[in-house]
Amino acid sequence: MNTLPTLVLVHGAWHGPWCWKYLIDELPGLDVRTVALPSGSASLGNLYEDAEVVAKALASVGRPTVVVGHSYGGSPVTEAAATVTGVEKVIYLAALVQDVGESVLSMAGGNYPPYWDVHERPAESADQGYFEVAQPCEVLYSDVPPNLAEQAVAKLGRQSLASAMQPLTRAAWRELPTTYIVCEDDKAIPLSLQERMAARAQRIRRLRSGHSPFLSQPALLAGVLRAELTG
Structure with missing residues (x-):
């Protein structure tokens, strides 16, 4: 009988649960x-809607749980994880680790990163617009086999601007055990920013990988996650 915690995987911007397939195969x-975030769906939900979906997914497990947030997925995980009984640990995978009052955009220095292809809505519109990713193969999949990277690019969607602008109201890393997995060759989140955010975690692990090790090194990442589940 498996006595290890349930592992809940939360994807980043532009992605969906599809991105975890190769990692799950190694586990x-x-x-x-997995969780599907509303901010990357056709409805272009916001950060708080994402956090609500994450909280419901965690609560539905009904047993000890470890949650992994990748990239933007770290934001709704940080907002939601400490609100649910049974979460034993939060793992940030090249993820954003904000404090209360901080947003995705503020972590980026208040300016849109150069690889964001931003489509803003008129000021009078309730919809704040969306952003896509420019040069995804170089930014997200720098060390992913080209054919697999192309398949992933074809599945990428839009990400709501609201999700990047809303501040956190709670910081799970202040309340729960946390691990940060630094991706040292990441082209999306600079290593210097990862190091700064990793300092908020209790444990730091490192992978010599680009932004998406679940595609480039799924077996290696699976080994790291298994070690976190048992340690």
Whole structure:
């Protein structure tokens, strides 16, 4: 009988649960679940809606749980994880780790990163617009095999601007055990920013990988996650 915690995976901007397939294949015998964030769906939800979906997914497990947030996924995980009983640990995978009052955009220095292809709505519109990713193969999948990178690019969607502008109201890393997995060759989140955010975690692990090790090095990442589940 498997006594390890359930692993809940939360994707980043532009992605969906599809991005975890190869990683899940490397985790046989574990109870692994995924979350689909509204901010990257056709409805272009916001950060708080994302956090609500994450909280509901965690609460539905009904047993000890470890949650992994990748990239933007770290934001709704940080907002939601400490509100649910049973979450034993938060793992940030090249993820944003904000404090209360900080937003995705503020972590980026208040300016849109150069690889964001931003589509703003008129000021009178309730919809704040969306952003896509420019040069995804170079930014997100720098060390992913080209054919697999092209398949992933074809699945990428839009990300709501609201999700990047709303501040956190709660910081799970202040209340729960946390690990940060630094991706040292990441082209999306600079290593210097990762190091700064990793200092908020209790444990730091490192991968010599680009932004998406679940595609480029799924077996290696699976080994790191298994170690976190048992340690």
